[in-house]
Amino acid sequence: MKAVPQGLVWISETDVTSVMNIGGAIEALEKGLTAEAHGEATNMLKTHAAWNASTLHAIGAVFPKMGLAGTKTWAHTPQGASPLLILFDSENGAVRAVIEAFNLGKMRTAAASGVATSRLARKDADDLAIIGTGKQAFSQVEAVVAVRPIRRIRLFSPNAEHRVAFAEGLKKQFGAEVVVAGSVGEAVQGASIITTVTRTKDPFLQSSMVERGAHINAVGAILPGRAELAPDIVPRCTQIVCDSPTQAQKLSAELIDHFRSDPREWNHVRSLAELVVTNQERRSVDDLTLLKALGTGVLDLSVGIEVYRRIRGL
Template sequence: MTARAPALWISEADVASLLDMAAAIAALEQGLQLEARGDAANMTKTHVAWPGGNLHAIGASFTGAGIAGTKTWAYTPKGSTPLLILFDSASGALLAVIEAFALGQLRTAAASGVATRRLARPEARAFAIIGTGEQALPQAAAVAAVRPIDGIRVFGRDPERRAAFARRVEEELGIPATGAGSVAAAVDGAEIITLATRATEPFLRSAMVARGAHVNAIGAITPERAEFEPELLGRCDPIVVDSVSQVQRLSREFMTHFAQGSAAWSVVTPLSAIVAGAQERPPASDLTLFKAMGMGISDLSLGIGCYRRAAEQGLGRSIPHPERARIRLRPVKTIPGGVRS
């Protein structure tokens, strides 16, 4: 059998040098266009939980690119190590292994950027973000990339982290930011609200949100989590998600709302349909909402571009392609002196 070409191992530093927020948003929009045309398809997200952690796997195939891939990671309180693995969809050959923490931050934020561009009022300037973790700054950057934000209000449970995050926003994005003492104070009058937490109980009440706002909810991606009360969905038109099948299976907020019979699932629109149809916010809409669960098309949209740029620019570390070996069918015998036969 002919040896296959080496694959690329693309590091976090490589990813950071190859992609920025604008490039991530553009790459994701292209991937969503392909999804709408039927040229990209998601793998059903799977996960398993145990006390103190959970394991996730998502993936997708891109027909035109001839690439399929999967991203997997184990979340624990001590951290995670996400990896995106790309394969040639015709031969099954390994193309690349991409360290995917930075890529994941960019793709999740890019989804909010794409949704905010389509769903927030064009003149929206007042932005509130709930959560000060690792996703928070990219989320703020994505919203600022598509709307003329002139001030950001921040809420997180830890006052010191809240203040530190506000300073970091000002330093890195050049936008005035202030800490708020509560969720209600942060979102009061906000035109765009992003929820980026690991909350297990809803904290955003419908009554807190002003008419005309757009909400990005990106933190609650498994059934044990929730960020907004399900009643909020009754005010939203449109309700947009990255993956309808995943919110049906994994979003407690959505499952609770639709189980009550107040609306049919047909009112939920995939983000790809919004992008492909060049749809914008309806003028009479009370609220709009985008719910991100994370999907393989998002990761591969960025990952394929990252892989191609790395190959063109000579970045990444060449690794030998895995080769098959004969399996051992019988126990190895050892003769006196330690020599195996």
């Protein structure tokens, strides 16, 4: 067996959660997205391959000024996934760290919602609807609570047992009122912030369910064969932000379908990096605002590099 290269750090899931939380992940994303906007970080577009009911994914990014590059890869199977983020020295190619990245990924995805919500949700937004109660959902609630004074959280998923268990976890963690809804429509009625984090193939959030003034974080459908938003939602979105508009043109069925009739309209979709550096907030004329997040290397590396720095005491 070959010896572990000198200087290589293996960072476990426990290590990640010992040095990073949602607040830290949001701060790390703000810095990483600023670097991306200034040309100091470059995304490697997501690639994936499918077999049976499983998919293999890879994303990455380069931060030359920080001397680091990296990729995150994972195989998502019906039995689970074990994502790894590998950090390389961008000068000599040496492996600097291998990071177990399940918890990192949850925080990264949630932090993207936090960054977008902090700018696109109304200042007085205090009513959150969360659709989906899987492994990503709790972090999504944490991120929204970190940036808005949430007084009520309504939740829905098709599995009644999951709904009840998730609600109990929320009640223990947050001071907000927690309501288990009986349907998507009941959960989102009047909500000022709506987060969808599901793996469904069939869109469920319809325009008639959503009141004017809401902000939507749509973060569950990350492959072309999935959709959470019905076709009548996107036309109402007066601000659409993607973590990567280029990637969305290949992977977001909801946006691809909407812009098919006039591809030039893609020019109105802004990147999350642009939103951060321009610091533009919600406008009074906005009907709905939308974050469509698919996951990017810059987002993962932003959090991963900060975890690495904290573990190393840098």
